[in-house]
Structure formats: structure tokens, C-alpha cells
Amino acid sequence: GQNIDQPTEMTATEGAIVQINCTYQTSGFNGLFWYQQHAGEAPTFLSYNVLDGLEEKGRFSSFLSRSKGYSYLLLKELQMKDSASYLCAVKDSNYQLIWGAGTKLIIKP
Amino acid sequence: DTAVSQTPKYLVTQMGNDKSIKCEQNLGHDTMYWYKQDSKKFLKIMFSYNNKELIINETVPNRFSPKSPDKAHLNLHINSLELGDSAVYFCASSPPGGNYGYTFGSGTRLTVV
Numbered sequence: 001g002q003n004i005d006q007p008t009e010m011t012a013t014e015g016a017i018v019q020i021n022c023t024y025q026t027s028g029f030n031g032l033f034w035y036q037q038h039a040g041e042a043p044t045f046l047s048y049n050v051l052d053g054l055e056e057k058g059r060f061s062s063f064l065s066r067s068k069g070y071s072y073l074l075l076k077e078l079q080m081k082d083s084a085s086y087l088c089a090v091k092d093s094n095y096q097l098i099w100g101a102g103t104k105l106i107i108k109p
Numbered sequence: 110d111t112a113v114s115q116t117p118k119y120l121v122t123q124m125g126n127d128k129s130i131k132c133e134q135n136l137g138h139d140t141m142y143w144y145k146q147d148s149k150k151f152l153k154i155m156f157s158y159n160n161k162e163l164i165i166n167e168t169v170p171n172r173f174s175p176k177s178p179d180k181a182h183l184n185l186h187i188n189s190l191e192l193g194d195s196a197v198y199f200c201a202s203s204p205p206g207g208n209y210g211y212t213f214g215s216g217t218r219l220t221v222v
Contacts, residue, residue: 042215048210097211099153099154102150
């Protein structure tokens with residue numbers, strides 16, 4: 001079966017750095033996505049990785065290792081508004097998005 | 110301008126009723142989707158649809174049916190609503206190609222009483 005694993009919940013301090021991990025087992029791989037979802041709102045696109053390595057976008061970076069079936073989302077200089085769920089999703093061989101259950105990130109002052 | 114809009118935002122209805130949720134996208138995307146997000150926040154694909162193909166998640170009961178009058182619209186019709194149908198339903202769309210994310214609508218919170 002296809003599986004995406006990520007921690008259920010993480011807590012971090014305002015101004016700090018946090019890394020959210022995602023491991024996947026899918027039938028084929030056509031890219032990995034990270035989405036942010038605030039409570040009661042729609043998921044919004046954060047990043048896309050298809051090749052190994054690090055993609056940086058401002059305070060957010062996403063890393064991929066295809067051989068390990070592993071990705072992480074790195075959030076720097078945390079702000080209170082970063083409190084949200086972070087969803088990892090992988091496109092399989094049929095270009096269907098397989099979603100993880102999301103990691104709820106709690107930011108404390 | 111709202112890219113993907115769905116209505117209504119909230120829907121409370123009784124068991125056994127039939128209801129529809131509407132979705133429209135003005136992005137010119139080829140493919141539209143319906144997702145269900147349950148209380149555990151897990152996003153589950155229900156349908157994906159473009160001009161050529163409807164892909165149905167086999168776990169979706171046949172009480173749920175997508176209806177697409179044109180490329181920019183994909184409505185969700187639900188017959189004989191059950192308590193377990195209570196969830197947030199998201200519409201989304203995507204362009205062709207693998208490296209584009211999905212754009213989601215704001216969601217419809219359905220409560221069946």
C-alpha cells in the first residue's frame with residue numbers, strides 16, 4: 001500500500017527553527033509537496049521537490065532524498081502565524097496526490 | 110478574484126436528505142478534484158475529473174456523484190446523507206504537468222444531524 005508518515009504534533013518557540021519530517025512509500029514518485037493549513041481554512045501550497053536536495057523559499061526550506069523516501073520542511077525564525085498544520089503529499093506513478101495526515105505545529109511565545 | 114470558489118461554506122442538514130456543493134475555478138485548470146477531510150484532518154481524494162476522464166476513489170459510496178457542466182465547474186451531489194458524511198469537503202484544481210500544486214477552495218463544512 002501507499003503510505004505517508006509525519007509526526008502528529010510538534011511544539012516550537014517563536015524565533016526558533018523547526019524541522020518537520022515526512023517519510024513515504026508510494027507506487028512511483030513524481031514529486032513531493034508541502035502544504036500549510038491553518039485551522040478552518042484550505043491547504044495552501046508551500047513547496048515542491050522532485051530532485052534530491054534543498055529548495056529554499058524565504059524562511060521555509062524543503063529537502064528531499066528519493067533514495068531514502070524522506071523529506072523535511074524547515075521553518076526558520078518562527079512566527080506565531082506559523083501555527084498551522086503542515087501536510088506532506090507525494091504524486092505517485094499515476095500523478096495522483098497521496099497525502100499524509102499532517103503535522104500540527106504549535107508555536108509558543 | 111477567488112481562484113477556486115465553493116458554496117456553501119457551511120451546510121447543516123438532516124439524515125436522508127440530498128444536497129449539492131458547488132465548485133467553480135477561474136484558473137483555466139484542466140483537472141478538478143473533490144476531497145473529504147474528516148475529524149482527524151486526513152485529506153482523502155474522492156474524485157478527480159478532467160474533460161476526458163473521471164477517476165473515482167473506489168472507497169467512495171455511490172451516494173456521492175460528481176457533476177461537471179463544463180471545464181470550470183465540478184459539483185458534488187450527495188444522496189441519502191448519513192451521519193458519517195459529516196466532514197469538511199474541499200474542491201481543488203490543478204493545471205497539466207507534475208510540478209504544480211493544487212489550488213484549494215475554502216471548504217464546505219457539512220454537518221448531518
